[in-house]
Amino acid sequence: MRNKLLLLVGAAAGYVLGARAGRERYDQIADQASKAWGNPKVQETVExxxxxxxxxxxxxxxxxxxxxxxxxxxxTGHESTDADGTYENPTGSLDGDGEATVDATGFGPGGEKLP
Structure with a gap:
């Protein structure tokens, strides 16, 4: 909760200070950024x-x-999807008409089937 409060106070302070600086400060910052971008060393690095x-x-x-x-x-395992929309993996398949076939032999209770 304290962190959220600090974040909100910081955001509010930044907004107020930014609003007071206004357009003049924005123009100053934009001019400085433009000068930095136009610097030959910066352009050499960009190239x-x-x-x-x-x-x-x-x-x-x-x-x-x-x-x-x-x-x-x-x-691991085998999965494939064909261009006609059929799908197959180790537990079953789906044909192009949307009919599913499921291999249920590995499901359900049973000592040999439990992990």
Whole structure:
């Protein structure tokens, strides 16, 4: 409760101070940001990042594919969905007409079927 109160007090103080600063302060901040963005060193860094972006993007993509392949290899069982809408996994299937078939032999009470 104390944290929420502090957050509300901080937000209220920020609002009041921001409202008092008004348009002049906003314009000052915008001018400073524009000057910083126009700085040659900043633009040089931006260009370097742009040049490296495709390479880094490819690395991220390759790593994501490798991770997906690892996860895929860890998944057990058999599941498939065909283009006609049929679906099959170890517990049953669904045909293209929406008719389900369930393999109930592994369900229900029984010593050999309990974990």
């Amino acid at each position: 370097q990042v742009k040049a490296k972006a495709p390479e880094l993007g490819q690395k991220v993509s390759d790593q994501a594919k490798a991770t997906a392949d690892e996860v895929k290899a860890k998944v």
